[in-house]
Amino acid sequence: MSTYLFALGRWAFRRRRLVLGIWLLVAVLAVVLATASGGKTNDTFTIPGTESQRTTDLLQHTLPALAGGQTQVVFAAPAGRHITDPGPRAAVDASLARIKGVPQVATVSDPYTAHGVSPDGQVALVSVQWGAQPPDVKDASLDALETAVTPARQAGVQVEYSGSVYPGWRLVPSELPELIGLIIAFVILLITFGALVAAGMPILTAILGVVVSLMGITALASVINIASASTTVAIMLGLSCGVDYGLFILFRHRNQLLQGMETEQSVGLAVGTAGGSVVFAALTVIIALCGMSVVGIPFLTVMGLSAAAAVAIALLIALTLLPALLGFAGHRITRFISTRVRPGHHERVAKTSAAESPTTRGARWSRFVVRRDWLVAFTGVALLLLLALPALDMQLGLPSGASKPTSNTQRRAYDLISAHFGPGYNGPLLVVTEHGVPPAAAQRLAAALATQQGVAAAAPLAANPQVAIVRVVPKTGPNDPATADLVHGLRDHRAAIEAVVGAPVLIGGTTASNIDVSQKLADALPVFLAVVVGLAFVLLTLAFRTILVPIKSIIGFLLSVAAAFGAQVAMFQWGWGRHIFGITPTETISFLPLIMLAIIFGLSSDYEVFVVSRIKEDYTASDDARGAVRRGTARSARVVTAAALIMFSIFVAFMFTSDPTIKAIGFSFAVGVFLDAFVVRLTVVPAVMAIVGARIWYHPRWFARYVPDPDIEGSRLEDQLGVPHGSTDARV
Missing domain, CATH: 1.20.1640.10 (Multidrug efflux transporter AcrB transmembrane domain)
Incomplete structure (x- = not known):
């Protein structure tokens, strides 16, 4: 392997203009493709084969209006007033009328007729059902929803959102973490190399790799569901691995130059030796990330493959673009910075390291x-x-509104609902019959479910000749272990529930889906x-x-x-x-x-x-x-x-x-x-x-x-080239 890598590094060195041009062209094409595709990430987690997913699939075929995304709009009256007072109620009614005209909205509940007002009369809870799945709800529709509630806000009513899709639900990546990380990485590289050119080169190659990776993921997001965390993980690994792989090869090359080796041979030898370790290291990361596919969870598979692609691009850049840039840089990577406080310090440290001083x-x-x-x-x-030791107490769950910062609308909605209705209203369950039943049977089902331990309320939600749905509100929040126990308990006693309604039933909804995931x-x-x-x-x-x-x-x-x-x-x-x-x-x-x-x-x-x-x-x-x-x-x-x-x-x-x-x-x-x-x-x-x-x-x-x-150490390559190894070189 070292011989092939040596040849690749020397080829990239000799054809450096061609290599640089190819990578710049790839970056430009990736940006154009991502911009044209309009892809966006989302945080909809589904797992085929689970009961909650079967519930969603059933609703998509039999009652599409309830299979799409759902937004809970929370209206909180001003201090000292009630949401049922004439002024706030008129503002809420005006907002509801405008929400019904928002594109992609299928149904809107009326809190004043559908028991959506809290017992203390201060908060109204409105359910907005979308006619599309969360990833397919357009930003323009969410913006229109924000505009529709203007009458309520003008009347002093607080408006917050939660649910599977809501205004601001998509994570907007911030450039601040990448900027902070790159600045710190540059400082560390400057201390390590003591030269500006050497410190900046791994940063530049890592940035190019992240741009290509990120644009590629964005383009793919237009055709497949990609979780927003996938982008973050890909950026993390793309930056860190890109900088590290460049560091290992550049460190070897710089030390060889300090020992008097000719530039072209040094670049080829650095890629052939340190590059061998980089290839092996990158392959272990890539294979491990691709191995996430074995668990059979789609969003996790996509996350692993996205991150693996970012690492693969970082590897290719380290083996091709970096040698090309080293050809452009020549001996400038050994031009050390010098300060008045410690003149010549960085050069002395570098030469000491190259000589492997004890x-x-x-x-x-x-x-x-x-x-x-x-x-x-x-x-x-x-x-x-x-x-x-604390890992023995690890409890798994998916993020809910309770985990968001208090500045987030989902967190504020969660707190309002919990305080005025009860925590279970943040994550109701759906009990769905697999074929149509008479209205009286649906009422019997709701009454039976309401008596179950851990259930705060249950009521029929919708029905047609093919399916009937009962909305079940737990007494506990979506991430409470008691809610998971309730879901498992209902499923374990499915036969008794089915005997009441006379039809097979499924337990689903967003909360049940998160529990299944x-x-x-x-x-x-x-x-x-x-x-x-x-x-x-x-x-x-x-x-x-x-x-x-x-x-x-x-x-x-x-x-x-x-x-x-x-x-x-x-x-x-x-x-x-x-x-x-x-x-x-x-x-x-x-x-x-x-x-x-x-x-x-x-x-x-x-x-x-x-x-x-x-x-x-x-x-x-x-x-x-x-x-x-x-x-x-x-x-x-x-x-x-x-x-x-x-x-x-x-x-x-x-x-x-x-x-x-x-x-x-x-x-x-x-x-x-x-x-x-x-x-x-x-x-x-x-x-x-x-x-x-x-x-x-x-x-x-x-x-x-x-x-x-x-031969990841490149010993045979060094023997072929007549380069001493063992105790005199500075290989990674």
């Missing part, structure tokens, strides 16, 4: 880890296990974990041609992800971070554990490859197991530290948003990367390898005959 911080740290191996290993594992995701976790662990074993066995290294890596990965789960539960579910992050404690997002398993696995494999490949290379040359651990860790510490800090910073930057889902994702990724890089890969892994010694590289005799050697 005085570097990485060398001192590796000596400490190897010397205190048992203490370091025990302390690191104990810390990770302690952080993982969370259950399906929880059931998929063990399957996906088995896939990820099996994949890790195969890939790392192939990379290092030994059995013990993959086992050690898998244990480290499990410790990292468990600790990240624990930190997330403590901060976001228990509420330890409510004041720090400005969030409301709520359940762990159902899909977060799955994407964390995929991404932390991929990134942990990155750092495992970058650290252990240096240790293996040294051991092959010296046959000194403990010394190889010490020297290999020292050689990889600086670049792995920079790479991990860049990823950590980019993930943390995404916490500077108002959306609690994005905050939870950013926090979880940041903690996972930080712990895996610094506690596991640069601390526990070297300590364990020092304890085990040469036995860590054991493999059966038949192993070498049947397991191919991908």
